[in-house]
Amino acid sequence: MTVSVHVSQAAQATVEQLVPGLVDDLVASRVTAADNDLWGPDASAEASVRLGWVDAVSNSRPLVAEIVSLRDDLRARGIDRIVLAGMGGSSLAPEVIANTAGVPLTILDSTAPAQVLRGIDEGLARTALVVSSKSGSTIETDSQRRAFEAAFSDLGIDPAERIVVVTDPGSPLEESAREAGYRVFTADPNVGGRYSALTAFGLVPAGLAGADIAELLDEAEASMLQFAVDSTENPALRLAAAIVGTEPRRDKLALISDGTHIEGLPDWIEQLIAESTGKAGTGILPVVLLPVSPEVESAPADLQIVRLVDDADEFHLRHHGEILVSGTLGAQFLLWEYATAIAGRLLGINPFDQPDVEAAKTAARGLLDARPEATTAAFVESGIEVRASDPALLRSGTLAGVLDALWERLGTDGYVAIHAYVDRNDMPQLSGLREMVAADSGRPTTFGWGPRFLHSTGQYHKGGPAQGVFLQITERTDVDLEIPGRPFTFGQLIEAQAAGDAAVLSGLGRPVVTLTITDAVDDVLALFEAAQ
Template identity: 45%
Template sequence: MSDLLSGGAEAAAGLAVHGARAIDEQSPASTRRALVSDGVPGLLARKDPTLWGPEAEPAAGAHLGWLDTFHRSRELLPQLAELTAELADLDHVVLCGMGGSSLAPAAMAATLGRPLTVLDTTDPGQIRAALGDRLDTTVVVVASKSGNTIETDAQRRAYQQAFLDLGRSPEEAGRHFVIVTDPGSPLVDAGLEMGAFVIVADPSVGGRFGALTAFGLVPAALAGVDVAELLDQAEEFAASLGRDEDNPALALGAALGAAATAGYTSVALVPDGSGLDGLGDWAEQLLAESLGKDGMGLLPVVVESPEAPGVTGPGVLTVAYGGSLGAGAVPGGGAGAQLAVNGPLGAQFLAWEFATAIAARVLGVDPFSQPDVASTKTHTTAFLAQLQEEEPTCVDGAIQVFGAPSLTDALRTVLDAGDYLAVMAYLDRGADHAITRLRSILAEKSGKPVTFGWAPRLLHAAGQFHKGGPQVGAFLQITGEVTDDLPVHGRPYTFGRLQAAQAAGDRAALDRPVLRLHLTDRSAGINQLVTAAQAL
């Protein structure tokens, strides 16, 4: 065990946080002590909306339901049992949702070993592959708080047409859909018109805090997850939230806040090998969207394993997460973690949500807003109406380079351009998965934090940090040729055009250096790009 464990773990209801006190002690004054002195743990547990200042108070007052949503979510359990029985013949569950509507159920299914296909893309190849997979036994969960998420709307239209093309009547096609949305959203009426099952979610919970609402529980339950157990874990853990001591969520939040004010610039989220697959992707969005604004925040970096580059480094707070191991005991023989969060998944969700709200208090930001997410949406709409092709600066094999004289110069330039690098892949997560190797390669070459994100999912996750956090990043955007496009039924554009407009919109919304590489042959281009990165 690391020396950072000298103060012992802080634990409740099976969840323990190791190393937090050592991080807190690095601040000029104890962040934890100041929070306790101000009564913050108890006030937050009682849903006090004033904790983040007067400007944040209206949003906070409307979005603190996550603190006890596990109580209200129990009302869903009989409905979920009935729905699961009704749809027992549809055993292939597809979730169409972005960001907070998909990351938590994806983590639930992955951790508990249940099959769930998550469709959070506009890539035509990935959409087409999903439509061709066991369509006759597929149930599609369409999840959107607002009801007008452009990606989710396009996916719903594609599946609805696919069922009709399969020979289903409109009524029979409707049976293949479950709609999860907020009360009053356009999806309620659309779902009823389709003949879909409509489940209205808890409106007092914001998207990224909605793990234990219908957005997380409905797709997970249909996939076979025992969601009642997750609610039990959260409820047992909730009893610790108002305490000044024996409060692991407070310990984690104080440590994150202290780190952000003591020179740390990023947080590496490292799986410790003991389970909880996918929790890092969910925590990335929670931290990025909640803390990355007003020039503040900690850059979350999801690292593949304890052995991967980027686990440690200057300004990096290393946090291991999982089900059993403590700080400094992550496998791999490296420097180990400075913090470790270990415990059951239901408690993890609530602990990270509470900790994030605490850290936002320390940083002085509103954890419930996402002011910069809309900028890419606005640009996307404009580019959908009129998208002009750019001329590449050069063509290097299967890669078009925009803004540099060669591929090697492009990679060197983007590695030198910022304090961190974000790799953004507008590609097929299945067929183009080999591109993920870039993160670890570029992290090793640069010694800087390097993130990897599948787009457009990242626009609903780390995108807020990139635009609203400290403006010190550089961005590598990778797009790919579309050889077999797919229409969005009822809309004057295709999935390929939507994907291209989103990529162009994000480039326009970012104020920092953006290098674009376009793969004219995806497979060959990925191999070429990985080889070029390794040769740097």
């Protein structure tokens, strides 16, 4: 057994109730056979071009030798630092693979100017850039590529010697990249970004960084029969039923790494599940937690805990009611892809589209074109500028009071989403705010670095249940960086992305508080104090 799903209590009852029906309907074998009718007539057309991931292992085998050959060539030329420009699944899967393998891979999935500058400045002479985008139209990735091209040229380096492109065949990016002389890897176009872990999007950057991608594919291949067979012991069927079918419904899914060798898998699972299921007013909200998070110490009734472990037998006696998942990384990628697709069938939604993602992008583009004057802060406390979508949230005139007012908007099934549009290398401690807000609000709390989260949980925030309240954190900084060929800078871009997302959320009736930090050290401390 390369992967195991252990259930107990309510999750076990749900598995016993739902899995036999999935077996009778031949769901596992039909997913493996790429049966696009599994999700109903409305989803059939989309599913027909989104099920290539079931064949990713065999389709990706020929890439391994090419990737290893390129890695050896780069290293022979003294190029041993790999930077990845990609968003969503294009960056999260390689990040997990590289971290688990213990190899260095610099992930650039931000438009914060200082973060982009750091990606460029830290060893550019020995750097190769991997640009990953299905179409190449992703504004963050396109902007990062432009900045690196200019930086390489300024250093007297031909960008064609240092830039590697991963994209869909026939995409505008493939055409422009080949014209520029860049090395191009194409992936199966019938695989959506969030299901692309075992395609070129996951393998190229991680492999160039030094991960053993052949072993990763071996791990996945060894698990395939488990997921394809129509059996009540199929771990993917069991996991899908356990995460969506409990009565009463638990629509918040806590993801905890606890004693596992796999590094960062919850962040990848988060984008896969949130973007796949958060639509049509329903969905599953993934909440990435620590083993000691407040939601674990006192679990809300609508929260199901999933604990990622290396040995389920070691944990199950101490964690009744939780779902325990163990397995190799390659097997886990396939497990969660199968389970998420099957969960979509159980929820009655299309797990392959993302109908609400474009709204924030459109709003950001509009703000970049119009470039309106920034709104005046309602008040400033300890250097933190405070704004809110609803003036009623500001009545207290204090930062702590505003946060309390935001928590008061939470229903019994609500959640808090923290969105930090800052240089996370400069303010890594900000992620600790999640623990304090969860304790203070008493509800499940998510944390996302902006604009990265827009390509994952952003879909759920807008298309899922209207349960969330939103805390935006932005920064005011003198650091900025031009984007060659664009009439806006990285600083203006990230500001527009934050404002655009807030506008869309507010337009949907979701309350938003925006806090702008002007001093990274003092203001973060003041924010922590207010959230206690």
